Amino acid sequence: MNQNTAIRTLLAFYTALFLAFLYGPFVVMAIISFQQGPEGGPQFPIIEWSTFWYQHVLGFAPPSRVAPLPIGEALTRSLTLAFATMVVSTVLGTLTAQAFRTQFKGSGFVFYLVVLGMMVPGVLLGLGMALVSSQFGIDRNWWSTAFVLHVVYTYPFAFLVMLAIFNRFDKSIEEAAWALGVPPGRTFRKITFPMIFPGVLSAMLFAFTLSYDEFPRTLFTGGREVTMPIAIYGTFAVEIHPNLFAFGVLTTLFSFALLTVYGVLMSASVRRARVRATGMQEDVA
């Protein structure tokens, strides 16, 4: 037993170190984002604490030799692309997972064909698509060639999430609805979908996040109008500035805000259901 406690303490200590390792660069990034600007570079020491780079990101800073990040356009493109990808891949994933609820010939083939989409490295897929479009004279755009590849990448994730959800879904509930005379389409809308909605939501979250941060596929197929990750990748070639870090901190905070809203909404809907039920109970009593 003592030995066990020792192991537990050791592992807890290790896990703390591990988290420090994960968060280390993040903390450094946050510190450097307050570097003095525009002369201060993305390194220590901090010349002087300032919020210059935040103003720079948001477009309030006076013009300087550091080009502003293309926040407006690139960010809008990225968000639009992520949203479209999310919708399409969730729909595809749900349809395919629905088909997998019954046994059919060739299910193994379809399963691996879909999962292949997340297994093939982005750079290969980007290259393949670039070759296809250059040979067939298809224009490369973030909303066409890049978009279809984003779906190829996120659809398998949505599919796997939905497959796991359906595995736990009690089929007799749908059968009960059919037996009541309700056709399958209506049953799906009224019964199945509301029940699997939390799963759909997490599939959507997955797809959105992956697409928003995607860049190897977009790099070759996105065309001239860049998305946010491509814009950041572009700065690799030239000098990087702390404005990138300020941007990183801002997006992280934004994501946190979204996550909080999501959490609050979820717990609120749970609470509402509970209140409704107990309220009714009091009526009866």
Place this chain on the structure above:
Amino acid sequence: MMELIRLTKAYKGVPAVRDVSLVVQEDEYLTLLGPSGSGKTTLLRLLSGLEKPDAGQIHLNGEDVTYRPPYLRGLGIVQQNYALFPHLSVEDNVAFGLRYRLIDPVTDDSEVKRRVAETLELVGLTGFGGRMVGQISGGQKQRVSLARTLVTRPKICLLDEPLGALDANLRERMTVELRKIRATLGVTFLHVTGNETEALAMGDRMVVLDKGGIVQADRPDAIFSAPSDVRVARFVNTYNVLTGSGQDSVFRTADQLVSLPEEAHGREVGFYAIRQDSVEIDAAGTVPEPGRTSLQATYITSEFLGSRFIYIFRLPDGGVFEVERHLSHSDPVTYKGGETCSLSWNLADALVFDPSGAALETNAFKGAA
């Protein structure tokens, strides 16, 4: 009226239902009794349209509905696990079929409300409409499931082991209520169960299923007193079934000889059955009176069931023999464990079956029929 014509269904080559033909009458309570794996759930799924048969036909009021999807059949099904819609209230569960069915949906909300309230009252759930289904007890879920089906006025209501998940007390109450509800609505109930007392208590008619085929279909009392097959005698659980072979006027079982009823003399006999409550217990070695026969067995233990006693004996070959005593007929007797007793019965009460299991005509059968 529903007619099943030579229905056959196999899963991956394993037959689940074979060659079942049956007519389900209007306004009757039909129970389907079978052990687990007898194909009773598969048969129910074929009737409701949730599965398609490999062969055979289903006719509903003269129409062939064999391949018609479940939502066009107008039948109701009450599942074993209730399968309520967990995200809806009791009221919305019951109203679901009326509102969203393809054929003849009820669009008038007040009409829906009226019918739902009416049905909830019928199943004794008035006032529970607003609750979520997660917040009612198992017995109430059962009633909601029933109400949800009945409100749509199905041509036939299929019930898949509806009492299986209830405790003993509730089970007895529901047994009475199900019959009452059915009689009120005049809807045919097809009730599938693995419990013989349930089948006996509920049905106007009873069908015994084994290994995917129908073994016997008759009134419950007829099935109990005159099982047509030794398997039925075993399912109904009120017979001691002895295995052995007939030799002219006697039946050899477990190295003992018992007399055969006269009609079975000289015929091939494989099984011998005697009702548990037709047996007398005497001291070892007692010579049976004329017209009776006896068997020696070792007393093991007894079981008190309120109004009756079950005495359990062991035969020399290790088989178990049970004797039932109603306290209204006689006072309980105590025996010592390991004591040998003589068990005797009237030959006219004995049932005999040929080696394939089919019943041989005897007086006992005639008396029952």
Place this chain on the structure above:
Amino acid sequence: MDGAAVETPIASSVPSRDGPGFFQRHGHLLLLAPGVIWMILFLVIPLAMMVYVSFWTQTTFAIKPDLTLKSWTTFFASETYFGALLRTLRIWLTVLFLTFLFGYPTALYIGQFVRNKTVQTILLVACVIPFWTSFLIRVLAWRPMLGKEGAINILLQGLGIIDQPIEVLLFTELSVIIGMVQIYVVFMVGPIAFMLARIDDSLFEAARDLGASPMTIFRKITFPLSLPGVVVGAIFVSVMVLGEFATASALSGRKVNLLGNIIVTQVGSLKWAFAAVIGVVLTVVMASVITVLLRVVNLRREL
């Protein structure tokens, strides 16, 4: 009544004579079609195109569909390119090993030692939170961390552990490996912790009651049962590391070229055929790695 009963069966039994309808038998095809078509058009065809183009003839700025093995011979003859293949394999194996080595104890702690579901979730979410920052920014954040005047050197010098700043930390293969391990280790932790959390507690209790030492329990129970998680994690890490190029170009000062980097450069200079050759090589490597890993665990069954 009789007349109607005779008429209806004839009328209605005609369509049902040939069994269940098309939709009932093939409904799943309609559900599958959109996804399968999408994957064939945008996944299979591009990959096939890549293989095909790798045999085309490369001129200075264009490719011609004349089949040749020239790009292939160039690849295997060139020290630079073949060296990149070896380097990619070396870095992949190192990162794979290190993510396992660093990730397993954490997964063990989260999955097995923390038995409170809420704490477990909090710890897992804590591991995922860094993903809310753009991947590229996370990579770049290693620069001020590892540089000559970076956080690590400042820290170590401040603690008096070293006198001179360590220079090999940044713009070397080491920095690429450190960056990749930090970014990908979570993909190892997640699946392993998931598998470990699924193990029934009573199993450990039974083993302890039988007098098994913690080491024996780990060897005989914990590790074998976590193996599917390790394999799934290894697949994730392999897929991502083998196709990497951003970490290498951000943290190696373009000194470390992986196959991915070469593809990017070749595409940049319109050497399509050559890029395709490297793509095919990468695909073959990837396919063999995944095939071997899938031999160990059935991905479909583990879901």
